[in-house]
Amino acid sequence: MKYMTEFRDKELARGLAQRISSLLDGSASGGYTIMEVCGTHTMNIFRYGLKGLLPANLRLLSGPGCPVCVTPTSYIDQAITLAHVPGVIICTFGDMLKVPGSESSLERLALGNVKVVYSTADALSMAEANPDKKVVFLGVGFETTAPTIAASVLEADRKGLGNYFVLCSHKTMPQVMRSLVEDVGARCNVPLQGFICPAHVSTIIGSRPYEFLAREFGIPCVIAGFEPLDILHGIYMLLGQIVRGEARVEIQYSRVVRPEGNPRAQAVIEEVFEPCDAEWRGIGVVPMSGLGLRGRYQRFDAALHFSIPAPKTREPKGCLCGDMLRGVKTPPDCPLFGRACTPSHPVGPCMVSSEGTCAAWFKYQGESK
């Protein structure tokens, strides 16, 4: 068992898609709308051509689960300001480089002190190897990434590293899903009937934090893995609930996700971070949907240490990324899509990230419906 190829079998995928179609054939409703919250699901739905297998009366909306896409312009501007401070080395996940700020992007600036790392461990090594420099890690990501960043802060604390900092913009999913349910309901006529919940965010937090969606809003949820068979199986389970009129949180990705999540990773997050309000690009400030450093770890906070002024930001004109992230528009609705905005010249963040809705549509649009 390698846990990859086994879950990519074409014949099984076709069979599962047929089961999904027959499930909907027998129902009275005209159409179904569900949202895959996570960008990795969106990308794999396109990559494996799943849309083409699914019935026409099933509408899949992409959600705000792409950390790069929801990072506000002001954050990129702050990172760019920091990159110009003498003696600073910026360490970041590669996805962040192309994201446009108000005036430029980290990539366009082509500065020698901006380093792409795979892990916070690389950033820590960089800090240890360069005691005369200040290393700033761009702390972007959801609950999946938060414990790895928290662990790096604990490690820096243990080692007494005084030159390691994090520019925090961590976000948490359940809170934004609440705002989405309230927002989509209010602004758009599309009734959102179910959520495919993220695989690896849920690995950390478990299934319980989503229960309010079923309880308060009657919206069924299924935590699905990222492999194509997992996604199809998850959609089948979700539609099953919808057709039967149920609303529960189910775990499809049960080989990894437990209802209680990963308590050790949660404890590491809890030790280092505390909930705070956070700004989501296109959505605005969502109460308690972010993670900021707790008082005893604030000396690692890059924003405080460098006291960066809050920049005056400018959003790209005509860009509809905000609507994409809330699931109220799809890329073809945007006048910039595929014209002024392409992966090589992205205007908005949804075209930048490989997991962004616009990037996925652009790359695979020939195969989509």
Add this chain to the structure above:
Amino acid sequence: MCLGVPMKVVEVDPAVGELGGLRCKINLSLLDSVSVGDYVIVHAGYAIEKLDEKVARKTLQFMSTLSRGGSRTAPTPGHDRI
């Protein structure tokens, strides 16, 4: 960004994971007990959870039955560990 890959743990101290013949250092500090031979999901250099082989096999079996048209009302496997 939340991508995670299943890797086989081939060494634990220091920890090394393997995927398709490639080996890399991994950090096991977010898990309680990991042994050589375990499979873990690795995200940004950290193992974030162990994979349960028994449950994975049950899921595949279930998908296979469902795909061929059976077990439409059977429960999804894995919930017995809840």
